Amino acid sequence: MLGSTHGTLTTTSRTARVLACGEQAAPAVHGRAAPAEDVDVSGRALHSDVPDLDRFFRPSSVAVVGASDAEGRPNTGITRQLIAWAERVGARLHPVHPTRTSVFGLPCHPSVADLPEEVDLAVLLVGDPTPVIEELGESKVRFAVAFASGFAETGEAGAAAQQRLAAAVERSGIRLLGPNTNLNAFERFRDDLDGPAIALITQSGHQGRPVFTLQELGIRLSHWAPTGNEADLETADFISYFATCPEVGAIAAYVEGLKDGRGFLLAADRAARNKVPVVAVKVGRTQAGARMAASHTGKLTGADEVVDAAMRQFGVIRVDGLDELQDTAALLARARPPRADGVVVYSISGGTGAHFSDLATAAGLQLPTLGAAKQAELHQWIPDYLSVANPVDNGGHPVGDWRGRKIIDAILADPSVGVLICPITGPFPPMSDKLAQDLVDAAEQTDKLVCVVWGSPVGTEDAYRTTLLGSSRVATFRTFANCITAVRAYLGHHRFTADYHSPFEDAPRTLSPSARKAQALMRPGEQLSEHSAKQLLRAYGIRVPREQLVTSAAAAVRAAGLVGYPVVMKASGPGLAHKSELGLVKVGLTSASQVRDAYRELTDIARYEGVPLDGVLVCQMVARGVEMVVGVTSDSLFGPTVTVGLGGVLVEVLRDAAVRVPPFGEDQARAMLGELRGRALLDGVRGAPPADVDALVEVVLRVQRMALELGDSLAELDINPLMVLERGQGAVALDALAVCH
Numbered sequence: 001m002l003g004s005t006h007g008t009l010t011t012t013s014r015t016a017r018v019l020a021c022g023e024q025a026a027p028a029v030h031g032r033a034a035p036a037e038d039v040d041v042s043g044r045a046l047h048s049d050v051p052d053l054d055r056f057f058r059p060s061s062v063a064v065v066g067a068s069d070a071e072g073r074p075n076t077g078i079t080r081q082l083i084a085w086a087e088r089v090g091a092r093l094h095p096v097h098p099t100r101t102s103v104f105g106l107p108c109h110p111s112v113a114d115l116p117e118e119v120d121l122a123v124l125l126v127g128d129p130t131p132v133i134e135e136l137g138e139s140k141v142r143f144a145v146a147f148a149s150g151f152a153e154t155g156e157a158g159a160a161a162q163q164r165l166a167a168a169v170e171r172s173g174i175r176l177l178g179p180n181t182n183l184n185a186f187e188r189f190r191d192d193l194d195g196p197a198i199a200l201i202t203q204s205g206h207q208g209r210p211v212f213t214l215q216e217l218g219i220r221l222s223h224w225a226p227t228g229n230e231a232d233l234e235t236a237d238f239i240s241y242f243a244t245c246p247e248v249g250a251i252a253a254y255v256e257g258l259k260d261g262r263g264f265l266l267a268a269d270r271a272a273r274n275k276v277p278v279v280a281v282k283v284g285r286t287q288a289g290a291r292m293a294a295s296h297t298g299k300l301t302g303a304d305e306v307v308d309a310a311m312r313q314f315g316v317i318r319v320d321g322l323d324e325l326q327d328t329a330a331l332l333a334r335a336r337p338p339r340a341d342g343v344v345v346y347s348i349s350g351g352t353g354a355h356f357s358d359l360a361t362a363a364g365l366q367l368p369t370l371g372a373a374k375q376a377e378l379h380q381w382i383p384d385y386l387s388v389a390n391p392v393d394n395g396g397h398p399v400g401d402w403r404g405r406k407i408i409d410a411i412l413a414d415p416s417v418g419v420l421i422c423p424i425t426g427p428f429p430p431m432s433d434k435l436a437q438d439l440v441d442a443a444e445q446t447d448k449l450v451c452v453v454w455g456s457p458v459g460t461e462d463a464y465r466t467t468l469l470g471s472s473r474v475a476t477f478r479t480f481a482n483c484i485t486a487v488r489a490y491l492g493h494h495r496f497t498a499d500y501h502s503p504f505e506d507a508p509r510t511l512s513p514s515a516r517k518a519q520a521l522m523r524p525g526e527q528l529s530e531h532s533a534k535q536l537l538r539a540y541g542i543r544v545p546r547e548q549l550v551t552s553a554a555a556a557v558r559a560a561g562l563v564g565y566p567v568v569m570k571a572s573g574p575g576l577a578h579k580s581e582l583g584l585v586k587v588g589l590t591s592a593s594q595v596r597d598a599y600r601e602l603t604d605i606a607r608y609e610g611v612p613l614d615g616v617l618v619c620q621m622v623a624r625g626v627e628m629v630v631g632v633t634s635d636s637l638f639g640p641t642v643t644v645g646l647g648g649v650l651v652e653v654l655r656d657a658a659v660r661v662p663p664f665g666e667d668q669a670r671a672m673l674g675e676l677r678g679r680a681l682l683d684g685v686r687g688a689p690p691a692d693v694d695a696l697v698e699v700v701l702r703v704q705r706m707a708l709e710l711g712d713s714l715a716e717l718d719i720n721p722l723m724v725l726e727r728g729q730g731a732v733a734l735d736a737l738a739v740c741h
Contacts, residue, residue, distance in 0.1 A: 040507040040663065041515070042711045044639065047504070048266035051175060051233070053241045056143045057185070057223055059091045059120035063112060063141070065132060066125030067095035067103045075125045078147070078183065079103060082123055085186040094119065112139045121145070129179060130165045137172025144169075145185070146178035152229050153180055166231040181228030184208060189222070190215045195472070196249025196333045197222035199242040201235055207254040207281075210322045211329065217469055219330050222247050234259040239267035243276045249333030252325055253280040261310070261638035265661065268314035269504060275497045277332040279317045279489065281325050282307060306635045309659045313668060315496045317489045323479075328486040331475050335449050337494050340418035342368040343487065344411050345391035347423055348431065353391030356423045356453075356480055363484045365491070367391075368416045381407050397435040404434060408442040418448055419487055423480060425455040427463060436463040443473035449490070451475045453483045499667075507663035508708060514540045515709040522713045522740050523574070529614050530579075531572045533736035537719065540702045544733045545620040553599040557592045559618035566590045566621045569598045570735075571606050573613040577737055580649065582609055588621065622732050626681050626691045627721035629657070630699055632707040634715050634741075640707035644669075644700050646678045647721040654678070662704045669700040682724065689726040696724045696731050715739045 038047050064082055068075035079095065083104060086093040094117075095103035098110045109115055112122065112135050122136050122144045129146040136144055151162040162179065169176045177185070182205040197220040202208035205226045215221055222245065225238040235255055242248045251271065258264050271278050285304050311318050317332075319325050343365045347353035357367055369389050370378075378388040381403040386393045392411060398404040411420055422439055424432055436452065443450035452474055454464045459478070468476040477483040517539040521532055528536070534544045548559035549572060560567045571584035579585050583605050586598040599616055606613050629647030632640055638661045645657025658672035673679055673693065684690040699722060706717065716739040724731045 040504075040509060040708060041511050042639070042662075042708045044262050045266065046507055046509075048236070048240055048263060048270070050240045050244055050270070051237045053143075053238070055120040056175075056177070058089050059143075061092045061094065061117055061119040061121075062086050063094045063096050063115055063119045063122045064103075064125065065096040065112065065122055067097050067100075067108065068125070069103045078123075078125055081183060082186060085188075088188065091120075092117075112136055112141065115139065124148070130161070130168050133165070133168040133172050133174065133176070136174050141174055144174055144176045145181060146176060146228075146231075147181060147183075148178070149180045151179045151231070162229060162231050169232045176232040177225070178228040179231060181205075181226045184212075184224045184226040187212065187224060189224075190220070193218060193220035195220055197247050198329050198333050199223040199225075199238075199245065199248045199251050200253075201225045201227060201238045201242075201251065202254040203227050203230070203235070203256040204254060207322060211252050211326045214326055214330055218472070219333070230259045234263065236260060236263040236267035239264075239278060240270050243267070243271040243274045243278075248276060250329045251276060251278045252329035253278065254322070254325070255280055255282045257284070258282075258307070258637055261635070261661070265310060265314055265638070266504070268311070268316050269502050272315040272497055272500050273502055277317060277329075277489075277493045278315070279319060279325055279329045279332065280311065281319055281322065282311070285320075303635065303637070306638060306641055306659055306661065309641075310638055310661045313660055313664060315493065315500065317493065319485060319489075324482055324485050327477055327482040328489045331486040331490050332493060334472075335475065335490055336447050338418040338491055339448055340416055341366050341491055341495075342414075342416040343419045343421060344368075344370070344414070344417050345421050345423065346394070346408065346411060347391055348394055348397050348428075348435065349425070350387070350391075350393045350395075352423050352425050353393050356421070357391045359480055360421075360484050360487075363488055365484065365488055370411075370414060370416075374410070374414050377410050378407060397431050397438070399430055399434045404438045405442060408438055409445075412442060412446045412448050412450075418491070419451065420448065421451045421453070421483060421487065423453040423455065423483075425453075427456050427458075427461045429461075429463075432461075433463045433467070436467040440467055440471040440474050443471065449475065449487075451477065451483055451487060453477045453480055455479070501665070503663040503665055503668070506665060508705065511709055512705065514705070518706065518710055519713065522710070524713070524740050526740055527575045527577065528738040528740065529572045529574045529576065530570065530736060531614065531617060532574075533717075533738040534733065536706075536717075536738055537733050537736055540706050542699055542702050542719070542733055543730055544736075545622055547617050547619040549615040549617055550599075551615045553596045556595050556599040556616060556618050560589070560592065560595045563618055563620050567595065568617075568619040568621055569595065569602060570617045570619065571602045571611065571613055572615055572617045573606070573611055576611055576613075579735075582611070584611075619734075622723050622734060623725060623729075625723045625725040625729075625731075628696060628724055628731075629718065629720040630696075630703050630722050631719060632703060632714060632717040634711070635661075640711040640714070642700060642704050642707055644672050644696075645676060646681070651720060660704075662708050664704065666697060666701065669697045669704075672700065673697070691724040692727050692730055693724075695729075696722070699731050699733075713741055715741045 040046055066075055067079045083093055094115050095106050095108040097108050100108040102108050118140050120142050122141045124146045127148055129148055150158055152159040184205045199222050200208050200211050227235055242251045319328055345353050345357050367390050375388050382388055382394050386395045452468055468474055518536050521536050531549045537544055546563050550556045550559050567589050569586045589595050602616055627648035629651050630644050635641050641659050641661050643657050643659045646654050656677045658675040660668055682691040682693050718737040719733045721734050722731055723734050
C-alpha cells in the first residue's frame with residue numbers, strides 16, 4: 001500500500017485538466033433531452049453534463065428534514081453527525097420538523113418553506129421522501145439526499161415507488177442522491193494530508209471502507225459518493241464531476257449496476273480526456289446474459305462481457321477485489337507518469353526474483369534484459385556468479401556500507417527502466433531494514449516508480465510501518481499479485497491516455513445514403529432471408545459473392561452458368577438459420593445435372609422440414625481464406641454492440657471473439673483483433689499467406705456504421721463466415737443472418 005503522512009508520489013499538476021471542478025465542458029444533455037447537434041445518428045447523446053456538485057459536497061446551507069434530538073431515535077444520531085459535518089465544511093444547518101421548536105439548540109422550522117434562506121442541500125430523514133420533493137423544488141433547493149429504503153431493492157412494488165420518486169425529482173428540477181443511501185458523503189475526512197486524492201464512489205457503503213481507511217496510511221481522500229439506488233444522481237454523474245476536480249488523482253468505484261450505459265461511457269470518456277484514471281469493481285461477472293439469440297454473434301458475448309469490453313474501450317481499469325481497488329487507485333492517484341515501460345525486479349533472493357518475474361511476465365509486464373554495460377556496472381558491487389540481467393539478484397543487500405544504494409541508483413539510471421520492484425518476502429534484520437531505507441532514499445531522488453512488496457504477515461516491523469509507509473515516494477504492497485495488478489494498470493493507463501482520442505468527436509451525426517437503402521429492406525419483427533440480409537450488406541459496401549436467387553431448377557442451371565462453375569447452392573427463406581444443420585447447403589457443384597439435382601433436393605428438404613423458402617441461392621465459390629464472424633447484437637444497457645471473432649461451423653465451440661460498443665475508431669477495431677486467441681491465423685500459419693487484415697477492419701467499421709444507423713431496427717446481424725482472403729484480395733461475406741426489431 002502506498003504510504004505517507006504527508007507528501008505525494010507526484011508533485012506535478014495534471015496539465016490536461018482545463019476545467020475547474022464541476023465546470024461544464026459541453027452542453028448539458030446527460031439525463032435530459034439532447035439538442036439534435038449533440039446526438040449521433042442513433043439519437044444517443046454525444047456529450048454529458050458535469051453536474052455542479054460543489055454545493056453538494058461543500059454547501060453553504062443545509063436543511064435536515066426530520067431532524068431529531070430525542071434520545072433513542074435513529075434520526076438523532078444522524079442529526080448529530082450532520083451538525084458536526086456542517087461545522088467542518090462551514091455550512092449553516094437548519095433543522096426541519098413540524099412539531100419541534102429547536103433541535104440540539106438550533107432553531108427548528110416546521111417546513112422547508114419556512115426556512116430563513118435558500119439552502120443548497122436538504123437531507124431527508126423521512127420514511128417516504130416523495131411528498132417532500134415538490135416542496136423542495138418550490139423552495140429552490142439544489143440537492144437532496146434520501147436515506148429511506150424500501151424502493152427498487154425490495155421488488156416490484158418498491159421499483160414502482162422509486163419510479164414515482166424519480167418522476168417527482170424530474171419535475172422539481174432538484175438533483176437527488178439515493179434513495180437507500182447512507183452517511184458516507186458526510187464522513188470526517190482527514191485534512192492533514194496533501195497531494196492528489198482518491199475520490200470514491202460506491203453503491204454499497206460498506207464496500208468503500210477499505211479505500212476510505214487508506215487515510216490511516218497517509219493516502220488522501222477528497223470525496224465519497226454513496227449512490228444507493230440511483231433514482232437520479234448516478235455513478236456516471238460523479239465520475240464526470242470528479243474528473244474535473246483538480247485535487248482528484250484517481251477515481252475508485254464499487255459498482256453493482258449501471259443505470260445508463262451511454263451515460264457511463266460519456267463519463268469515462270471525460271475522465272480519459274482529462275487523463276484521470278478510473279478504477280472499478282463491477283460485480284455480476286457470473287450472471288449470464290438473458291439473451292435468446294438466433295445468431296452466432298448473439299451467443300458469443302454475455303452482458304458482463306460487454307461491460308468488460310466497454311470499460312476497457314474507454315480506459316476504465318476493472319479489478320476484482322477491494323484490496324486491488326485500494327492498491328491500484330492509490331498508485332494511480334499518486335505516481336508520476338512513467339519514463340519507460342520496462343520493469344526491473346531487484347531481490348535479495350534468486351528464488352524470490354524468479355518467482356516474481358514469472359508472475360509479472362505472465363501478466364504482460366515487460367522485463368527488459370539489462371545491457372552488457374549495465375550488468376558490468378552492477379557486478380562492481382554484486383558477485384559475478386549472481387545474475388543481474390533482470391531480475392537482479394544481489395545475494396543479500398549490503399548492510400555495512402554504501403554499495404546497496406549504488407546498486408539501486410544504477411538500476412534506476414538505465415533508460416529502459418521505468419519501474420523498480422523489490423519483493424521482500426519477510427523481514428530479515430538488519431538486511432531488510434537497510435534495504436528498505438536505501439529504497440526510500442533512492443526513491444526520493446528519482447522520478448521513476450519504486451515499488452516494494454512487504455510480504456511479512458505480521459506487518460508490525462519498523463521497516464514496514466515507519467520506513468516504507470512513512471515515505472511519500474515508495475509504493476508499498478503486501479502481495480505480489482496486487483503489486484503486479486497495480487503496476488500493470490499504471491503503465492496501461494498512461495499508454496492509453498497518451499494516444500486517446502474521444503470516439504464521440506468523430507461519431508456520425510447524419511445518416512448515410514446506405515441507411516436509406518437499408519431501411520427499405522427491414523421487416524419489423526422478422527428474420528430476413530439470407531438473400532435479403534446480403535442485400536443489406538451490399539447497401540453498406542460489404543462484399544458478397546456473385547449470386548442469383550432462383551425458383552426453378554431450370555433457372556438454377558442458367559444462374560450457375562452466369563455465376564460460373566463451381567457453385568454453391570443454398571436454401572433461402574425468412575426465419576431460416578443454420579442451414580447446414582438441416583442439409584440445406586450444397587457445395588462444389590460443377591455441372592448442370594448436379595445443379596438440377598441439388599435444387600430438387602433442397603426444395604424437398606425444405607418441404608419436409610416445413611421451412612418456407614423465397615427461393616434457392618446459386619452462389620459463386622470463393623477461394624479459401626480465414627473464416628471470421630462479424631456481427632451486431634443489442635445490449636440492454638449499451639444498445640448496439642459489434643463483435644468480431646473466429647468464424648465457421650465451430651464458432652460457438654471456439655468462442656473466440658471480441659466486442660466493442662459504438663462509436664469506436666480504426667484503432668479499436670484493430671485492437672479487437674489483437675484480443676483474439678486465434679489472431680495468428682490472420683498473419684498466416686503453416687505456410688498459409690497472411691490474410692487481408694485491412695479488409696477485415698474495414699468490414700468491422702462498416703458493420704459499426706450499420707449498427708449505429710439501424711440500431712432501432714436491427715436486433716441482430718451475423719456475417720458467418722466472412723472469408724478473409726490473402727492480403728490485398730479483400731474479404732467476402734459468404735453467409736448472413738439479420739433479425740429486425
